[in-house]
Amino acid sequence: MRKLPQAASVEHSEMHQPVAGQELPHESAIKHVTGKAVYVDDIPEAPNLVHVACGLSTIPSGAVRSIDLDKVWSSEGVVDVITWEDVPGSNDVSPVYDGDKLLAEGRVEFVGQPIFAVAADSFVLAKKACQKAKIEYEKAVPFLDARMALENEEFVLPTRTFKRGDAEKSLVSSKNRLEGEQLVRGQEHFYLEGQVSVASPNEDGGVHVISSSQHPTEVQKLVASVLGVGINRVDAEVRRMGGAFGGKESQAAAIACLASIFAIRNGRPAKYKLARQDDMVQTGKRHDFWNRYWVGFNDQGLISGVEMHLAGMCGCTADLSEGIVDRAMFHADNAYFYPSVMIKGFRCKTNTVSNTAFRGFGGPKGMMAAESMLDDIARSVRRDPLDVRYENLYREGRDTTPYGQKIEQHILLPMMKKLEADCGYRARKVAISQFNESNKFFRKGLALTPVKFGISFTAKHLNQAGALIHLYTDGSVHLNHGGTEMGQGLYTKIMQVVADTLGINQERIIVSAARTDKVPNTSPTAASAGTDLNGMAAKNAAEIIKRRLFDFIVEAFEVSFDSIQLKGDKFFFAQKEWAFEEIISQAYLSRVNLSANGFYKTPEIGFDKEKGTGKPFYYYANGCAASEVVVDVETGEYRITQVDILHDAGNSLNPALDRGQIEGGFVQGMGWLTTEELLWDDQGRIISNSPANYKIPTAFDVPEKFTVSLYNEANTVDTIYRSKAVGEPPLMLAISVWCALRDVAASFTDYQESPPMNSPATAEQVLKAINWARARGVSQ
């Protein structure tokens, strides 16, 4: 057997850096900065395209008595008007359980529910026409918040419980007991690109639909279903989204369905683009949660038993709330061991828009209960909250979650210790105490909190992915996979994986739009699992092609398989270098299949929903953050002055992109917990319905002292390049900000009590907590 000289091979690998792990820019970055990246609304419109708008319910609950659309029909530029009776196939567009109606059928269940839809010559004419409908209702009594629904046992789905030991008994026998409750409000996604879809009729009675969706397969399925045609007649395509954050997982489908119905009815392309205010009223958001907890612990703050009730405001239908409330329950332990435990998750039905996925998928709400409880315990035993967190962290022997999964990788203790030292936590705590004692108008707070986030879809069947690679005769590569690009850099990472697997420069590769006719039956790009799943599937496809090429070389050049190398755009065998193109071209002439499908399914996972035990997660991603704030104690106004983050992305595939996810996720979480206040009035109308009254962070809100470090430790399970998912977990690092603000209020009780504080901690809420603490301070 002939072998390449060892030295040459070593020298070469030193020259060629692996692409995976490099800080490549986002694959579309140049297009982004020059304005050349194309979003759905940027595609040139066909001259006969119609624009869609919907007439929305103005009451939260009741029967539709009559609909008079005469003036809508006669409005300028109107081409078509439909109600639910005009839907050719099914009027149900639910992702999992039935109930989400495309257009209201006799009953309305929230303010903003689409009742009829209009197609017109322009967007403005469609909107103007919608204003001319006359709709009469018979009003019913609405349920408008989780607490009210819970008291009336109004649920969209049955209540579930995780249980171990006898939590009640453990609480009774504990030396110390505490209870607490908190309202954690939801969040508007505020993706900068609103929901939008363009459907064009095809010759098979179906449509080609281009949308801004995290889930092209579901768009395809539901469009086929509302049209009453086979799935094979519909192609769904997504090149990129201008942000999604979970808001385009299930919510994009109805938009595509309405455009498709008009496209088919009129034989014209149809575009449905939501006006920002419609988007904020008509589409689902993060759930409000009303959390309650009862906890028993010893004088060190070590927890012996916990009972938690997590009540999610699901809105009027189930949508994805089964999994969302499950995930709140899965993360109600965050990183802490609860020896005896009972966690109940309630799925409350309210007459509000059906709430949906949002980065963290319920996890953040469960984690808020845990972290606020840990602070409460710490203050009651008069220890630093960080020490009580250490005390309760999962560790060897205390390593089983309330749902029976064993924690295998104990990485958080060393991470938190490192962050504690690096950010000077203890010294700053002392300095803050002194500052607070000597300052009349401002006080400071500091908190260091961990995140442990389970990675995998908790619905097992979604943990699969496909990819498609074509190698063309000039040596260029076309890559598709089931994942969608929403800014997270998925396409870049998958490109890196394929470049590395094939041993070629990434410039040879074009990653093109996700399309259901290229890679079918895909899962949503969600649950942080985009790279884990699609990266593995793409690697599989690349390996298949590589193997075929090597087999061809073995046969054509009579060399051994093991002697062949493919690196840096070159083949090495028979003691020679061969240009990549040359071998590809020869392989084509020898009739080698240069296209391959890849597939992946996550191993080992499985969870029994009814029993509430099993292994829902392949692994956990971890992180910790220390945040410092300064508060004006007379108005509650505050600034976040320093944030230090240490995050576990395993072997990062692209540290620049991962840092982007961490910083961006943190600031989005910070917005959720501080200035983003989702509010309804007593008539069930969303009053935070525009960017003028719903305030996401600006650059001014982000501190200058903001450090993000990656904890470079390989994933212990076999993920793509031993990396870890990074999409959702960083959002929850922002809980440190909320805890730091509450720390300021607690300072008025000399840190002996935890003032109640709902989320978001607006200046108003912070002042309320301070006033509570001041009153307690005086009474002591």
Next chain:
Amino acid sequence: MKLGINGSVREVTEDPDQTALSFLRREGMVGTKEGCASGDCGACTILVGREISGNISYQTRNACITPLNQLVHSHVVTVEGLADSGGLHPAQEAMLEKHASQCGFCTPGFVVSIAALVEAGEDSKREAVIEGISGNLCRCTGYAPIVSAGLCALRKKHRSSLKEKNLFARFKSDDAPRSEYARPLSETELQAGMRGSPDARLIAGGSDLMLEVTQGFRSIPCFIDLSMVRELRAINETDNQIQIGSSVTYSELEHYFEARSKPFLSILKRLGSRQIRNVGTIGGNLGNGSPIADVPPILLAWDATLELVDAHGNRRSVHVCEFYKGYKETQLQDREYIAKIRIPIKSMNDFHRFYKVSKRLEDDISSVMGAFRFESVGDEISLARVAFGGMAATPVRAMEIEKNLIGQRITNDLIRKVESQILEELEPISDVRASSRYRLEIAQAMLRRSLQEFSGQERLVITEL
């Protein structure tokens, strides 16, 4: 009408309420995005260049609420027009280098806002960058890489092609004015226009008015644009007062008050965003009658008077105190406009403090705005102005409290007494911005703070930390 777009001359005839954004996108310049259509997100940010007496300057604007007709003879530069034969603009290069785009949808807006700083030759300072992008929202990056990109862009060498001589000559023309979008240059022309088109809507920056079009989907068939009226654009000082033309923008006020009133400057810096301040005017802030506008409480504290003029040139003077009649209702009659705002110089020289509390610190509408002016003889208060926004259906002065302060020495007892009077004198509502209770608490805190500061206990507000 003629204007320049990315260096090319364009002759356009569009509906008067057509926005610059819809025009640009229809013409294929789709790099400029629509994120909100209400001037709140900045995804549609464009550069608008003007040549005024030989000086060329560019400002950022929200294309979504800018009537295209307002851009006559200007040079509009979109994200597509920044890169030239020499390659990417420094703003683009820096955004690329710092990994500052994720989904990319807000990116063109940020690029344009940073390019405006580069074109203006700003120093590479964090404060300048943050102010420059104050009207641009990003939901992906958390801003840190964008701020780095801004700092980086301002350190790069740049030879601008946007200020070439004779560039603007090509965009100018002597075309006949359109009656549907009149652009009077003097008050005489304005009054004639108002007599000729009694139904025309007066527009200055349009940052409020255009929402009727983009959010309410109502047509406005006829405008008279105040933003070029010479007399309304001027700031004049006399011995005892300053006169500010109603079409003076917030950005211009920032410049003017920089050396004259630090408290006013600090409020101006939090009023809207850079894009809004470049177009929004002091007259608009008063004329729309909003109870939560930032400027009226300040003018109340300063005892400003407004000069109102009708279509026949009849002038009357109204104390700002009497200008507001009820919720969104003012003394302005049909076919009357605000010409000038007169502020006594003495007021500005007196002790004054202005405080604003809003849910978000930058680019947000006030929950409560407090404005205070005091004078003393010896250690007794001889003059007191206590004015609020967000505490009633109109901007208001707390007259009883003012009365009770006169002749008093500032003591803790006095402060406690007038604080409790806030609860008696004001009845704010609860809404999306704040509860009634919180509004009362912060109004009390503001009053207390102003008196403490007047008695020498100077202190910082949260945005100064």
